[in-house]
Amino acid sequence: MQILGKKAFRFVLVVLAVSALTFLMINLLPGDVAYVVGGEEATLADIEAIRNNLGLDQNILVRYLSWLKNAASGDLGESYLTREPVLGTIIVRLPVTLELLIISQCMALMLALPLGIVGAYRSDSMVDRFVNGIGFATLSIPSFVMALLTIYLFSIKLRWLPATGYVPLSVNIGANLKSFILPGLSIAMIEWVVLMRVLRSDMITTLGQNYILMAKAKGLPPWRVLLQHALRPSSFTLITVLGMQIGRHLGEAVIVETIFALPGIGRLLIDSIYARDYQMVQGCVLLITIGYVIINSVVDLLYTVLDPRIRTEGGHAG
Amino acid sequence: MKKLLSFRFRGRERKNQISVAIMPLLIVIGWLCISNTFAAEPKTGGTLTFGTENDFAGFEVLKSSSRLAINGSIAANTIMEPLFRMDTDENLIPVLGLSLEQSDDGKTWTVNLRKNVKFHDGTAFNADAVVNHWDRLLNQENKFRGRAAMGPIVSVKKVDETTIQYNLKHPWLPFKRVICGTRGLINLIPSSKSVDAGNQNRAPIGTGPFKLEEWKSGDAFTVVKNPEYWGKGVPFLDKIVFKPMTDSQTRYASLQSGQADIIWMDRGNLINKAKTDSSLKVYASEHNGAEIFILNTSVPPLDNVNVRRALAHAHNQERQVKMVYKDSIPVVHHPFGNQCECNEVGYREYNPDEARKLLAGYNGTVELEVLHSSSKRGRDIGEITQQLFKDVGVTANPKGFDFGPVIKKVISGKYQISTWRISSRPDQGPALFLTLHSKSRANFSRYKNPELDKLLVSQRMETDPKRRNEILCQIAQLINDDVPILYRGGMRSHVITSNKVEGLFSMKDGIVRLESVWLDK
Numbered sequence: 001m002q003i004l005g006k007k008a009f010r011f012v013l014v015v016l017a018v019s020a021l022t023f024l025m026i027n028l029l030p031g032d033v034a035y036v037v038g039g040e041e042a043t044l045a046d047i048e049a050i051r052n053n054l055g056l057d058q059n060i061l062v063r064y065l066s067w068l069k070n071a072a073s074g075d076l077g078e079s080y081l082t083r084e085p086v087l088g089t090i091i092v093r094l095p096v097t098l099e100l101l102i103i104s105q106c107m108a109l110m111l112a113l114p115l116g117i118v119g120a121y122r123s124d125s126m127v128d129r130f131v132n133g134i135g136f137a138t139l140s141i142p143s144f145v146m147a148l149l150t151i152y153l154f155s156i157k158l159r160w161l162p163a164t165g166y167v168p169l170s171v172n173i174g175a176n177l178k179s180f181i182l183p184g185l186s187i188a189m190i191e192w193v194v195l196m197r198v199l200r201s202d203m204i205t206t207l208g209q210n211y212i213l214m215a216k217a218k219g220l221p222p223w224r225v226l227l228q229h230a231l232r233p234s235s236f237t238l239i240t241v242l243g244m245q246i247g248r249h250l251g252e253a254v255i256v257e258t259i260f261a262l263p264g265i266g267r268l269l270i271d272s273i274y275a276r277d278y279q280m281v282q283g284c285v286l287l288i289t290i291g292y293v294i295i296n297s298v299v300d301l302l303y304t305v306l307d308p309r310i311r312t313e314g315g316h317a318g
Numbered sequence: 319m320k321k322l323l324s325f326r327f328r329g330r331e332r333k334n335q336i337s338v339a340i341m342p343l344l345i346v347i348g349w350l351c352i353s354n355t356f357a358a359e360p361k362t363g364g365t366l367t368f369g370t371e372n373d374f375a376g377f378e379v380l381k382s383s384s385r386l387a388i389n390g391s392i393a394a395n396t397i398m399e400p401l402f403r404m405d406t407d408e409n410l411i412p413v414l415g416l417s418l419e420q421s422d423d424g425k426t427w428t429v430n431l432r433k434n435v436k437f438h439d440g441t442a443f444n445a446d447a448v449v450n451h452w453d454r455l456l457n458q459e460n461k462f463r464g465r466a467a468m469g470p471i472v473s474v475k476k477v478d479e480t481t482i483q484y485n486l487k488h489p490w491l492p493f494k495r496v497i498c499g500t501r502g503l504i505n506l507i508p509s510s511k512s513v514d515a516g517n518q519n520r521a522p523i524g525t526g527p528f529k530l531e532e533w534k535s536g537d538a539f540t541v542v543k544n545p546e547y548w549g550k551g552v553p554f555l556d557k558i559v560f561k562p563m564t565d566s567q568t569r570y571a572s573l574q575s576g577q578a579d580i581i582w583m584d585r586g587n588l589i590n591k592a593k594t595d596s597s598l599k600v601y602a603s604e605h606n607g608a609e610i611f612i613l614n615t616s617v618p619p620l621d622n623v624n625v626r627r628a629l630a631h632a633h634n635q636e637r638q639v640k641m642v643y644k645d646s647i648p649v650v651h652h653p654f655g656n657q658c659e660c661n662e663v664g665y666r667e668y669n670p671d672e673a674r675k676l677l678a679g680y681n682g683t684v685e686l687e688v689l690h691s692s693s694k695r696g697r698d699i700g701e702i703t704q705q706l707f708k709d710v711g712v713t714a715n716p717k718g719f720d721f722g723p724v725i726k727k728v729i730s731g732k733y734q735i736s737t738w739r740i741s742s743r744p745d746q747g748p749a750l751f752l753t754l755h756s757k758s759r760a761n762f763s764r765y766k767n768p769e770l771d772k773l774l775v776s777q778r779m780e781t782d783p784k785r786r787n788e789i790l791c792q793i794a795q796l797i798n799d800d801v802p803i804l805y806r807g808g809m810r811s812h813v814i815t816s817n818k819v820e821g822l823f824s825m826k827d828g829i830v831r832l833e834s835v836w837l838d839k
Contacts, residue, residue, distance in 0.1 A: 029723075030719065030722075030723035030726065030727075032722060032726070033722070035722045035725040035726045036721060042463055042725075042729065042760075043729070043759035043760050044730065045759065046461070047729065049461060082375070082376060082535065083376070083381070083520075084520070092534065092535065093535075093536065151568065151571045152571070155574075156571055156574050156575050159575055159576070162572075162575065163568055163571040163575050164369070164563055164569075164572040164577050164578070165561070165572070166537060258564050259565050259567075259568050260568065261561060261562065261564070261565070261569075261572075263534065263535070263536035267536060267564070268536060271372075271373075271536075271564075274720050274721065275721075275722070276720075276722050
């Protein structure tokens with residue numbers, strides 16, 4: 001209970017700090033939304049009128065406190081540009097980014113897990129060296145290049161998969177998954193390498209442990225040794241990295257969602273930053289912060305599931 | 319056929335013989351092709367996917383008109399309609415208006431409206447709808463930012479249920495052009511009910527051939543056929559889905575791979591690529607306005623006219639158009655596009671020697687900050703300009719910013735040179751008045767010239783088309799002489815379609831009309 005209390009306190013602190021910092025930073029950027037709303041033919045008087053109308057003429061602290069008060073009651077305000085409710089817009093966009101996140105991480109794990117295990121089991125073999133070589137080659141390709149390459153190959157040349165054309169899950173499951181394969185692959189092709197390397201390295205250490213030797217001596221087949229005895233204790237770093245990658249995923253989502261015309265949070269955030277739509281940026285950052293903290297808390301909990309020793313130590317500590 | 323044509327290269331005599339021999343065959347083939355084209359009946363049904371540059375800003379004129387780019391205007395024109403349109407030869411096309419008559423004193427225009435037309439929400443289209451719309455635009459309290467473009471229109475009054483009158487402060491030659499403009503939302507008549515309910519911005523209601531089905535922000539703007547449309551036989555399509563695809567490469571790839579049927583495009587390399595692709599069709603429309611550099615004439619060294627003239631000679635518009643736009647836009651000498659014909663307007667051609675000569679008479683070094691957008695195109699413009707200016711001894715420091723900061727710096731006068739735009743308008747007269755008259759609050763170049771002021775007023779009052787044309791040319795001449803702006807290219811819009819898209823007959827000022835479009839499935 002005490003741990004949960006501490007976590008909740010930290011959570012509130014992180015959200016407050018990030019939201020305040022974001023508010024400050026976006027307000028320090030040159031130009032404001034009034035100029036975007038006004039356009040190229042607005043006069044200074046027009047700009048003043050727009051600023052007044054949007055409440056931008058108030059002190060930054062007053063604006064932040066007002067936003068915070070409303071946010072605490074679940075009201076994230078309206079977009080300065082579209083006049084749509086921020087929360088409503090985010091809720092509509094959220095499933096797209098979540099789905100991209102899940103699909104890309106699943107793809108990355110589908111590549112990383114078998115290749116990491118094989119790499120550890122046959123370390124320094126031809127296969128290991130080949131996989132590592134391919135891994136480093138794909139790692140060095142930026143996600144936007146990977147996205148364009150996949151479009152060129154699978155969409156234009158082979159015509160197997162759509163370059164754009166997002167279909168909601170609720171409309172057609174097959175078409176929806178099809179529209180996520182290339183975006184997911186563009187992210188996964190970069191992320192699988194780190195996961196594979198981390199797993200391989202930890203598993204090589206694990207395979208040198210006495211209990212593995214014992215398992216082998218008992219005559220267990222290699223797949224049982226690897227999957228039942230070595231995989232779980234080798235997954236701690238993998239899960240930590242996975243948790244961090246999910247947070248970093250948003251940076252890639254900005255690019256990938258733009259290239260594949262996916263209506264997700266990443267694209268919404270970048271468009272809002274360019275337009276200096278402070279309210280929308282605040283809302284998006286708040287959501288991302290909450291998501292990031294939750295994911296890392298889940299990762300913490302997963303440690304206890306994977307390793308009973310942590311559970312016990314945690315119990316003692318508690 | 320290829321073999322037959324190859325004979326042409328084996329000598330003049332042989333060629334003539336072959337030409338005579340295949341001529342009847344070619345005539346028959348040609349006739350068959352032509353008759354087949356004319357025989358092609360439009361097919362009804364189907365969904366057209368339109369790849370747009372970005373999502374739309376909204377469709378309520380007081381909120382979004384200044385931010386509704388071409389793509390948004392194309393979508394708006396499927397749902398809402400103006401009273402009249404103009405064809406490329408400036409002939410009036412009746413839409414919701416049937417006739418337009420000018421009073422003897424030239425200050426009143428009477429419009430007879432189409433009867434038995436209904437908005438998509440079931441309310442009747444009538445004089446009240448038109449008057450309500452214009453009242454909102456003209457009401458000073460609403461602070462409509464496009465007010466200046468409406469010139470001397472004072473009021474719009476209802477005469478009877480199907481007749482309205484535009485009242486002008488003075489006779490105004492561009493009136494017809496202005497009320498036929500389909501860019502933005504000024505002339506598109508919305509349902510008063512929808513506007514009063516505050517729904518028009520996100521759920522536009524009009525009388526058009528399509529009605530809004532759903533708008534998923536950032537994803538798709540879907541319109542469906544209006545079964546009660548007043549126009550006979552149109553539209554042919556069942557549905558149009560406008561999909562925002564910010565990245566131009568993706569938009570193009572979507573067209574190639576069949577996810578989009580038509581895309582809007584402003585990247586020269588992709589336009590040129592599409593022209594060589596037999597599975598695609600490229601449509602272009604030129605309009606007035608210009609891509610420019612705006613010069614702040616109130617700060618040194620640009621307050622010196624000879625420095626500005628030197629920069630005009632150092633600047634190479636042809637090279638900018640070629641390298642930045644890959645020749646996809648025209649080189650221009652004035653901002654009027656096809657609107658008026660001027661023979662010679664004193665355009666300062668690229669001439670580095672002349673630039674050096676002019677700069678020699680200036681005491682001091684010329685160092686300038688050149689603002690541009692932070693996009694790749696913006697950076698290219700900055701780099702080319704830096705190089706061109708360096709060649710004549712001017713130090714240019716290009717600085718890239720997002721859209722908002724550039725506007726802020728220009729509006730507040732804290733700049734020397736910046737990329738800017740003279741927007742495309744039905745008539746450039748009011749826009750130029752706004753941009754260059756010394757008393758205009760939107761004169762961001764801070765350029766003051768009593769002679770130009772006089773001409774800008776004259777063009778507004780002149781009722782003789784020929785004389786007005788001359789005045790506009792004199793304005794262009796004066797601009798080129800004093801150089802408050804430098805041209806970076808004219809305005810030309812492009813859409814690219816797949817081969818199955820047919821019936822795209824009308825594209826004026828970049829606005830594609832989609833009611834005549836059909837899919838050859």
